[in-house]
Amino acid sequence: MENGTYFIISSNFWTIAGSFGLNTNLLETNLINLGVVLGLLVYFGKGVLSNLLNNRKLTILNTIQDAEERYKEATDKLNQARTRLQQAKQKADDIRINGLSQMEKEKQDLINAADEDSKRLEDSKNATIRFEKQRAIEQVRQQVSRLALERALETLKSRLNSELHLRMIDYHIGLLRAMESTIE
Amino acid sequence: MGGQNFVEYVLEFIRDLTRTQIGEEEYRPWVPFIGTMFLFIFVSNWSGALFPWRVFELPNGELAAPTNDINTTVALALLTSVAYFYAGLHKKGLSYFGKYIQPTPVLLPINILEDFTKPLSLSFRLFGNILADELVVAVLISLVPLVVPIPMMFLGLFTSAIQALIFATLAAAYIGESMEGHH
Numbered sequence: 001m002e003n004g005t006y007f008i009i010s011s012n013f014w015t016i017a018g019s020f021g022l023n024t025n026l027l028e029t030n031l032i033n034l035g036v037v038l039g040l041l042v043y044f045g046k047g048v049l050s051n052l053l054n055n056r057k058l059t060i061l062n063t064i065q066d067a068e069e070r071y072k073e074a075t076d077k078l079n080q081a082r083t084r085l086q087q088a089k090q091k092a093d094d095i096r097i098n099g100l101s102q103m104e105k106e107k108q109d110l111i112n113a114a115d116e117d118s119k120r121l122e123d124s125k126n127a128t129i130r131f132e133k134q135r136a137i138e139q140v141r142q143q144v145s146r147l148a149l150e151r152a153l154e155t156l157k158s159r160l161n162s163e164l165h166l167r168m169i170d171y172h173i174g175l176l177r178a179m180e181s182t183i184e
Numbered sequence: 185m186g187g188q189n190f191v192e193y194v195l196e197f198i199r200d201l202t203r204t205q206i207g208e209e210e211y212r213p214w215v216p217f218i219g220t221m222f223l224f225i226f227v228s229n230w231s232g233a234l235f236p237w238r239v240f241e242l243p244n245g246e247l248a249a250p251t252n253d254i255n256t257t258v259a260l261a262l263l264t265s266v267a268y269f270y271a272g273l274h275k276k277g278l279s280y281f282g283k284y285i286q287p288t289p290v291l292l293p294i295n296i297l298e299d300f301t302k303p304l305s306l307s308f309r310l311f312g313n314i315l316a317d318e319l320v321v322a323v324l325i326s327l328v329p330l331v332v333p334i335p336m337m338f339l340g341l342f343t344s345a346i347q348a349l350i351f352a353t354l355a356a357a358y359i360g361e362s363m364e365g366h367h
Contacts, residue, residue, distance in 0.1 A: 021241045030325050030333070031236050037337045038234060053189045 198222060198352075205356035206363065210275075214359055217267060221260065222352035225251060229314055229344030233321075233337065249344075252315040254307065261307035264355040265299070272362035280362070302358060306351060313347045 198219040203211045232249020240247055250256045272280040284295040317340035324333040 019241075019243050023239050023241050030238060030321075030329070032330065033325070033333050033337065034234065034236050036334055037341075040338075041234075041341070049190075050186070053186050053193060056193055057186070057189055 194223075195219075201349075201353060202356050205353060206360035210363065211360075214267075214271070214356065218352050218356050218359075221264070221355055222348055225260070225310065225351050226345060226348035228256075229348060230341060232314070232318065233340050233344060248318060249314055251310055252318050254311050257307040257311040258303070260310070260351070261303035264306060264358065265303040267355070268358040268362045271359045275363050283362070306354060310347055310351055313343055317343060 199211075199215055201222070202215045202218045205211075206214055228250045232252065237247035272283070276282075284292055317336075321333050321336050321340060324336055
């Protein structure tokens with residue numbers, strides 16, 4: 001009884017199938033509405049979706065491009081820095097070499113100056129020695145001549161008599177005469 | 185034509201959703217779970233609303249969205265429950281049960297109750313929304329078959345998408361909540 005009423009009431013609104021099959025009632029299966037809904041959805045949704053996806057793609061491309069540019073800049077800067085480093089190294093080497101050669105030259109100059117000084121000292125030493133030698137020789141000569149004169153005087157004093165004295169004066173006059181004649 | 189772009193977009197969306205709810209450090213393992221929840225519910229809802237399922241007649245019952253059945257939604261909600269329990273236990277060990285006494289032990293019965301209300305609310309929210317929309321559209325069709333149901337169908341699409349998002353977000357939030365507090 002209950003089942004009967006249920007069947008009668010509900011058969012106005014919903015059909016109970018009872019077996020497999022296809023429902024071809026267009027109004028009941030809602031096909032038209034669904035078609036409209038789907039059409040509108042696709043129409044508007046496609047625009048929105050493709051906009052969204054395009055934006056995303058552009059953003060990603062831009063980011064990649066930026067990253068690549070920064071990479072290039074970084075490598076450029078690195079290369080520049082490397083060349084500058086090379087140059088600086090070169091300069092440092094030059095300075096070092098110059099320094100070494102300068103050092104050598106200074107050393108050489110010092111050696112030369114020292115040599116000259118020593119030579120000069122040597123010369124002055126020699127000169128002093130010679131001078132002293134001369135003086136010594138002079139002194140000795142003077143001494144010898146004095147001694148000789150003293151001995152001569154003594155000999156004269158011991159041996160001088162009037163005859164020898166006379167002969168000597170004559171000799172000397174003769175010398176003077178000879179000198180006088182030569183001068184004239 | 186942008187298929188890769190589209191899939192990447194969906195993945196980023198889900199990842200973002202998970203990361204917002206669970207946090208930066210440990211959201212990665214949960215992205216598949218949340219993604220599955222979201223995509224399953226979303227596709228179920230929309231396919232139920234957009235396909236002409238009534239064309240196929242069955243002896244008992246009908247074809248419709250899977251989520252208009254309480255069994256499906258309860259299953260999903262229970263899965264979420266298990267998931268956040270697992271997350272908490274895996275991260276903190278047995279001290280996870282210490283969270284029932286935070287912030288004060290007076291709230292212990294409320295915290296225990298929460299463990300039951302969370303899956304309940306999740307399942308019923310989803311089930312109620314989808315079934316209600318389907319019923320309203322069916323009634324409108326049986327009354328005025330042609331043009332009037334159309335706005336209702338659009339509303340149904342909108343709310344079912346939102347419901348999928350809400351389910352996924354809440355699942356992620358519960359997981360995040362049970363994993364936090366470890367610092």
